Amino acid sequence: MSHLFLEFPALKPGVPDVQALMNVIRSETRTAFVISADVVKFVRDALIVNTTITSFKNCYFAFNEGREFIEFDSNGTSRCFTETPDWFISPGEFSRSQWLINHQLAEVSTPAFIEVLMSWPLKERREHCDLLFDLGLNKSASTPGTTFASKSGNKNRITTKPKIHDIASVEIFQQFFLRLKTAVAENRFPTLQILTDCEDVSRVPVTLKGAVRTWFKSITNELPPNNKRVAAGNAALFCAPVREQIQQIESWGVERYYQALSRAIAEAGDRYIADFSFHYRE
Numbered sequence: 001m002s003h004l005f006l007e008f009p010a011l012k013p014g015v016p017d018v019q020a021l022m023n024v025i026r027s028e029t030r031t032a033f034v035i036s037a038d039v040v041k042f043v044r045d046a047l048i049v050n051t052t053i054t055s056f057k058n059c060y061f062a063f064n065e066g067r068e069f070i071e072f073d074s075n076g077t078s079r080c081f082t083e084t085p086d087w088f089i090s091p092g093e094f095s096r097s098q099w100l101i102n103h104q105l106a107e108v109s110t111p112a113f114i115e116v117l118m119s120w121p122l123k124e125r126r127e128h129c130d131l132l133f134d135l136g137l138n139k140s141a142s143t144p145g146t147t148f149a150s151k152s153g154n155k156n157r158i159t160t161k162p163k164i165h166d167i168a169s170v171e172i173f174q175q176f177f178l179r180l181k182t183a184v185a186e187n188r189f190p191t192l193q194i195l196t197d198c199e200d201v202s203r204v205p206v207t208l209k210g211a212v213r214t215w216f217k218s219i220t221n222e223l224p225p226n227n228k229r230v231a232a233g234n235a236a237l238f239c240a241p242v243r244e245q246i247q248q249i250e251s252w253g254v255e256r257y258y259q260a261l262s263r264a265i266a267e268a269g270d271r272y273i274a275d276f277s278f279h280y281r282e
Helices: 018-025 037-049 090-097 098-103 110-118 122-132 168-187 190-196 206-220 225-231 233-254 252-268
Strands: 002-004 031-034 057-061 068-072 078-081
Touching: 018 037, 031 098, 037 057, 090 098, 090 122, 090 252, 110 122, 168 190, 168 206, 168 225, 168 233, 168 252, 190 206, 206 252, 233 252
Parallel strands: 002 031, 002 057
Antiparallel strands: 057 068, 068 078
């Protein structure tokens, strides 16, 4: 079995030391982990002594956040190169997939996941959230001397309508879809609290709320019902057409539907959720 090891300093390593590295390599299942700086040094030092290391048979290493690559074939013979190989996965993609599984976070509820993130130091929390939710913090951060104090209220008449968003994670979409399906099956209004599995939505990351609203709009052609709608509406009447749409999506395949939706969101660019619509075609 092959083993993939990635040097992504922004993510907590699943392989923090050499002993953990050897334990993973001895595993008979296909694996993928982030490795610590100590493990990176160990591998580099080992290559200085010998370019063939039988212990590293069928192992792939990506160092320096995907700028250097080393492959070991079935005999343990190494090959170093700088061209990006097919097996490489970006930090963002890895954080939203295998990294969550490695750290047993893929199946936890939103409140529990947020609690884990909030327990980490601010810098570490910021780096992980940046990758997990594709926030682009490093791209959009203001440079010194260009930060301005925010004004209270909407004095400049700038629209506050939310824009479409996607967090490029089929796993999180599937969790959202299951919550939506459960709510409408029970004739309950699928509010933002239910769809994010968090009673206090102020604690939910803005990007996740934006993605949930966008996904919901693509399925129902409406925004999630707010408190006024819940108080005044008929849940059974609201849920009936949504239930039919859910059944249709399941007949197509939830993952296939999401992949098409994700492409449509990316192509739509900087549009508002209220103006966004999506029609799946096989």
